[in-house]
Amino acid sequence: MQLSYWELKNWFTNIDYTIVGSGIVGLHCALNLRERFPESKILILEKGILPQGASTKNAGFACFGSLSEIIDDLKNHTEEEVIQLIEKRWRGLQLLRKNLGDSAIDFKPYGGYELFLKDDESTYNECLQKLPFINEIIKPLFKTDVFAKEVDRFDFKNIQEYLIFNPFEGQIDTGNMMQALLKKAISENIMILNHANVSSFSDKNSNVEIVVNDYSFETKKLLFATNGFASQLTNNAVKPARAQVLITEPISNLDIKGTFHLDKGYYYFRNIDNRILLGGGRNLDFEGETTTDLSQTEKIQNKLEALLKNVILPNQDFQIAHRWSGIMGIGNSKNPIVSQLSENVYCGVRLGGMGVAIGSLVGKELAELI
Incomplete structure (x- = not known):
């Protein structure tokens, strides 16, 4: 790379x-550094045209976990850890709304719903049984019950009688959110370079040498906000997890409004611009979906279309308008990794599919390591 003077x-x-990384975490990190160090020179490197991971590709759920997901988390984490995770997600959502404003991100407090397929009676019964207990342990955070049974009013098919409703859940416009963040960063004199692929780095104790597109330069501190791509450079215990998504053409008289969860959060859908956006299916092929490849697979796309036809829009004609994939960062724990890797290198990664909820908070915590 030949550069001019x-x-x-x-x-x-x-x-x-x-x-490294111009997604939710990277931009919030930069903005927090600017607030703390007004005269500093801050550079963000992004390997894609737009953020390469999930920040511009997520479904736009302002959520902190469905009832079945929380129950499932309690099987792998302590009660205290799960409550802390929910609190962190809730605080992160409030921070995002405060930083950007509800109108800028098109926040809609429609509430969230969880539905259960007819053949998933065991999960359904477990959720109904444990609903009072979950409400009790998170009541100190929300000051009231969060989850409640509701009769299906959306005319879904092949599901159990009751939905679980959560009034604290909302939806945002992911594109608007990222545009607002990028504008804010640029207005704060934060430089962003796209198509800047970091191939290696070396901490020299007094500074860090970074190689980008075959050109090397020095920086005082280096911070990674690459989430699902973290292991490629930082050797962190972060695995990529692909999320496949599709969206329909506009549907006349669409009467579905809210964010919806299915099968412990492995499937999710919502209304947007008179369309249905539906994603998930990673549980059909965990090994195959542990990838940074942004393509789609027939197996998962067929399952998503079947859910649209048999469950979500059983009495309506629909056409698929578009399909895409995003890359999340997951691991053995759902707690994010915010840590110092060496004298001048830091990372904020492994958002566990909750980037919208905790990205702003992780970015702030990453900046506070300096």
């Missing part, structure tokens, strides 16, 4: 903080 001077000289 002007390019070297303005973009690659005397850099205080370099952040």
Whole structure:
């Protein structure tokens, strides 16, 4: 990469903080660093045209976990850990709304619903049985009951009698959120370079040498906010997890409004612009979906279409308008990793599919490591 004197001077000289990843975490990290160090030179490197992971590809759920997901988490985490996770997600959502404003992210407090397929009676019965207990342990956080039984009013088919309703859940416009974040970062004199692929780095104790597109430069501190791609450079215990998504063409008289969860959160759908957006299916092929490849598979796409036809829109004609994939970062624990890797290198990764909820908070915590 041949650079001019002007390019070297303005973009690659005397850099205080370099952040890898221009998603929710990276941008919030940069904004928090700017607040703390007003005169610093901050550079964000992004390998894609847009954030490459899930920040511009997620479903736009302002959620903190469905009832079945929380019950499932209690099987692998302590009660205290699960409550802390929910609190962190809830605080993160409030921070995101405060930082950007509800109108900028098109926040809609429609509530969230969980539905259960006819053949999933065991999960359904377990959720109804444990609903009072879950409400009790998270009541100190919300000051009231969160989950309640509701009769299906959306005309879904092949599901159990009751839905579980959560009035604290909402939806956002993911594209609007990221545009608002990017505008805010640029207005705060934070430099963002796209198509900047970091291939290696070396902590020299006094600074960090970074190699980008075959060009090397130095920065005082290096911060990784690459989530599902974290293991490629940082050797963290983070596995990529692909989420496949589709969206329908506009549907006249669509009477579905809210965010909806199915099968412990492995499937999720919502209304947007008179369309249904539906994603998930990673549980059909855990090994195959542990990838950073952004393509789709026939097996999962067929399952998503079957859910649309047999459960979500059984009495309506629909056409698929578009399909895409995003890459999440997961691991053995749902707790994010926010840590110092060496003298001048830090990371905030492993958001566990909850980037919208905790991304702003993880970005803030990452900046506070400095």
